[in-house]
Amino acid sequence: MLNWIAEQIVLYWSIFRYLIPAVPWTVLITITSFALALILGLIISIIRIWKIPVLSFLAGVYVNVIRGVPLLVHIFFIYFGLGKYLNFDRFTAGVLAVGICYSAYLAEIFRSGLEAISHGQYEAAMSLGMTRFQTLRYVVIPQSLRIVIPPSANEFIASLKDSSLVSIIGLRELTRAGREYYSQFFTDFQTWIMVGALYLIMTLTLTRVVKYLERLFAVKGFGSRTT
Amino acid sequence: MITVKNMTRRFGTMAAVDEVSFDVDRGEVVVIIGPSGSGKSTLLRCLNALEEIDGGEIIIDDFIIDKRHKDIHQIRLEVGMVFQQFNLFPHLTVIENVMLAQRVVRKRSKAEARNKGMTLLAQVGLTDKIDAFPAELSGGQKQRVAIARALAMDPKIMLFDEVTSALDPEMIGEVLEVMKMLAAGGMTMMVVTHEIGFAREMADRVLFMEAGKIIESGIPSQLFDNPRQQRTRDFLGKVL
Ligand SMILES: Nc1ncnc2c1ncn2[C@@H]1O[C@H](COP(=O)(O)OP(=O)(O)O)[C@@H](O)[C@H]1O
Ligand SMILES: [Mg+2]
Numbered sequence: 001m002l003n004w005i006a007e008q009i010v011l012y013w014s015i016f017r018y019l020i021p022a023v024p025w026t027v028l029i030t031i032t033s034f035a036l037a038l039i040l041g042l043i044i045s046i047i048r049i050w051k052i053p054v055l056s057f058l059a060g061v062y063v064n065v066i067r068g069v070p071l072l073v074h075i076f077f078i079y080f081g082l083g084k085y086l087n088f089d090r091f092t093a094g095v096l097a098v099g100i101c102y103s104a105y106l107a108e109i110f111r112s113g114l115e116a117i118s119h120g121q122y123e124a125a126m127s128l129g130m131t132r133f134q135t136l137r138y139v140v141i142p143q144s145l146r147i148v149i150p151p152s153a154n155e156f157i158a159s160l161k162d163s164s165l166v167s168i169i170g171l172r173e174l175t176r177a178g179r180e181y182y183s184q185f186f187t188d189f190q191t192w193i194m195v196g197a198l199y200l201i202m203t204l205t206l207t208r209v210v211k212y213l214e215r216l217f218a219v220k221g222f223g224s225r226t227t
Numbered sequence: 228m229i230t231v232k233n234m235t236r237r238f239g240t241m242a243a244v245d246e247v248s249f250d251v252d253r254g255e256v257v258v259i260i261g262p263s264g265s266g267k268s269t270l271l272r273c274l275n276a277l278e279e280i281d282g283g284e285i286i287i288d289d290f291i292i293d294k295r296h297k298d299i300h301q302i303r304l305e306v307g308m309v310f311q312q313f314n315l316f317p318h319l320t321v322i323e324n325v326m327l328a329q330r331v332v333r334k335r336s337k338a339e340a341r342n343k344g345m346t347l348l349a350q351v352g353l354t355d356k357i358d359a360f361p362a363e364l365s366g367g368q369k370q371r372v373a374i375a376r377a378l379a380m381d382p383k384i385m386l387f388d389e390v391t392s393a394l395d396p397e398m399i400g401e402v403l404e405v406m407k408m409l410a411a412g413g414m415t416m417m418v419v420t421h422e423i424g425f426a427r428e429m430a431d432r433v434l435f436m437e438a439g440k441i442i443e444s445g446i447p448s449q450l451f452d453n454p455r456q457q458r459t460r461d462f463l464g465k466v467l
Contacts, residue, residue, distance in 0.1 A: 124314035124373075127275050128328035128380055129303040138327055142318050 008190070015181055015194045022177035023198060029094055029173055030160045036099030037159070038152075041106030046136070048107070049114050059107070066104035071165055074101050079169045094166035102159050109151045113144035146217050153210035157203050164199075174198060228253045228415055229274065229384060233283035236269050243269040245439035246283065251384070256416045258426040258447075261436035262462060267419040270436070271386045274417070275306045288383065304332070307377030311389040313369040315361040315376070321348065322357040325376045333380065340379075347375040351405050367398030371405055378409075385409065387418040423467065427451060435459045 047059040066074075078100075079093035088096070117140050125135040167176035178195035182188050229251040236244040243266045251257050259267050272278040274285060276292060276299035284293035290301050316324050325344035329335045335343070348357055351371040361369055370390055377385060387406065391399040403425050410416055410429050420426065426433055426447055433450045435443045435458075443456045451467075454460045 118314075120310060120312050120314040121316065123277055124310065124316070125328075127277060127303060127306075127308040128376070129300065129332040130328055131300070134331050138331060139316055143316075146318070 011187060011190055012194060015187070015191055018181050019174060019177050019194060019198060022172055022174045023202075025171070025173040026160070026163055026175075027202075029091070029098065029163045029166060029171070030156075033095040033098035033163070034102060034156055034159050036095065037102035037106050037155075040099065040103035041110055044103065044107040045110035045114060048111050063104045063107050066101060067108075071097065071101045071162055072168065074098075075166060075169060090166075090169050090171045093169060094163075094171045098159055098163060098166065101162075102155055105155055106152060109148050109155065110144070113148035114140060116147050117143050149213060149217060150210070153206070153213070157206050157210075160202060160206065161199060228255075228288065229417075230286040231274075231283070232286075234270075234273060234280055234285060235282035236266075236273055236278050237281045242439045244273060244280075247439070247441055248283075249434065249441060249444065251415060251417065253415055254413045255431045256410045256418065256429050257432050257434060258430040259417065259419045259434045259436055260421070260423075260426065260462070260466075261434075261442075265436045266439040267436055268388050269439075271308065271388050271417060271419060274384075275308045275386060276302045277308075304380065305383045306386060307380060307382030307384070308386045309370070309373050309377055309388070309390045311392050313361070313366070313373050313393070315369055315372055317361050320358050320360055321353065321364070321372050324361070324372055325379050328376070329379050343379055344375070347378050348372070350408070351375050352401070365398060366394045367401045370394065370398075370402045374402075374405055374409075384415045384417065387416065387420070389419050389421070391420065391422060421466065423451065435462065437462070 044059045044062060047055050048063075050056065075094065075097040078097045079088065079090070082088070083093060121139055121143070122135055125139045126132075130138070163173060164175035167173060167179065170176065172180075174195060178191050182191040185191075231250070232248050233246045234244055234248070235242055235246050245266070247270065249257075259270065261267055269278055273280050274287075280292065280294065282294065284291055285302075286292075287302055287305050290305065292299065292302055316327065319327060322341065322344050325347060326337075326340040329340035329343060330337065333340075345354070345357065348354060351374060353368060353371055353375070356364060356368060356372075361372070364372065373390075374385075390406075391402050394402065399422070403422060406416070406418070406425070407429055418425075418430075430447050432444060433447050434441050435450065435454075435456070437458055443450060443454060443459045445455075450459065451463065454463060
């Protein structure tokens with residue numbers, strides 16, 4: 001019995017050591033693609049609420065098309081489909097696929113955050129001589145941020161988990177490393193336990209960070225109706 | 228100071244403001260009264276370029292707004308506005324509310340904006356509330372902050388749109404006091420209000436609006452006590 005436990009510990013330890021170098025790749029893919037998603041999502045949500053002819057319509061089409069297609073298909077399309085003409089490396093293709101996919105979800109979150117700001121806020125800012133951009137920058141976005149941080153953070157955590165899908169095109173992140181280990185040593189049970197545990201540690205850590213951020217951004221009395 | 232000629236604002240086919248003309252002189256206090264839906268808010272909003280006009284023109288000092296010239300940014304710097312619903316910025320403290328536009332629009336330094344803000348907040352009696360958030364204030368206090376915020380931009384004209392209508396009765400007085408102080412200080416003001424007492428005491432002229440038109444205008448004693456138009460008499464009969 002003791003012997004068995006000792007063996008298991010050694011086994012898990014060796015899996016752990018094998019997987020650890022792949023963790024930074026998972027983190028890097030997630031952060032890069034989420035940064036892309038944030039920028040694209042913000043631009044698209046602003047285009048949508050400003051009701052610019054044609055552009056706003058196209059932004060709506062973008063959101064609905066992207067959200068209606070599975071991430072795995074995005075990955076295949078960008079790496080194999082577009083890759084045929086544009087020659088992306090695996091990392092670029094993976095980041096583009098996850099980033100574009102999540103930009104559509106974030107655009108919807110941002111849009112509802114922007115729409116939650118009452119018309120009176122825009123009028124007050126404009127009557128003080130602020131431009132449309134200044135109104136967004138100093139009045140609307142700071143308020144919307146508090147609304148959109150929790151759901152956006154959930155999307156960030158989801159995108160960390162979804163980054164495992166890019167293992168399919170051979171990007172050596174955590175899930176890919178797990179498959180490699182398992183195909184060498186055939187310890188499927190322990191390998192996937194360890195892969196899962198590593199994802200869990202990352203997502204739980206992020207959840208803590210999000211809670212902290214929410215407290216940081218909270219404003220006394222914020223959210224009351226008559227301002 | 229303000230000249231309005233044949234100003235029209237339509238929503239669909241309905242003219243909310245219908246070929247309205249009037250002048251306001253420097254230092255004058257003009258009160259606008261009239262039934263709900265008569266176009267009082269729309270008129271003020273046109274003067275602050277929150278609504279585009281469909282016809283006529285507005286001349287404020289040397290700036291012209293009409294269908295072609297829409298130099299709305301310049302106009303807004305000249306005109307301050309206070310709203311019924313306060314519209315303070317809820318994520319900023321009282322002093323930050325008063326400083327924001329000074330900083331980003333007037334490009335004043337932090338110290339300068341803060342000084343100006345403190346002076347104005349002292350004038351409206353809110354020195355002890357500078358670090359409070361809007362949600363921590365009473366309605367009367369919020370409205371006084373909104374007035375200070377508009378004044379911080381050094382407007383030449385102040386527009387007030389039913390600024391006491393959302394207040395509990397016991398808070399109306401403190402806001403009217405601030406407005407009286409401004410009027411006494413020579414501010415040019417256009418005030419939409421149902422406070423007939425304020426109009427009698429402070430107005431140089433009262434305009435009565437109905438269905439987008441100015442039906443009658445006159446000094447308060449004439450308009451309230453001897454209205455020339457039957458429609459003015461009917462309206463006053465209901466509200467007095
Ligand atoms: N944004 C708008 N869209 C359509 N109709 C409007 C709008 N704003 C005001 N109106 C209409 O214009 C008329 C005048 O409104 P308003 O200026 O608010 O009147 P008041 O302030 O005198 O009550 C009303 O019939 C109102 O329904
Ligand atoms: Mg009104």
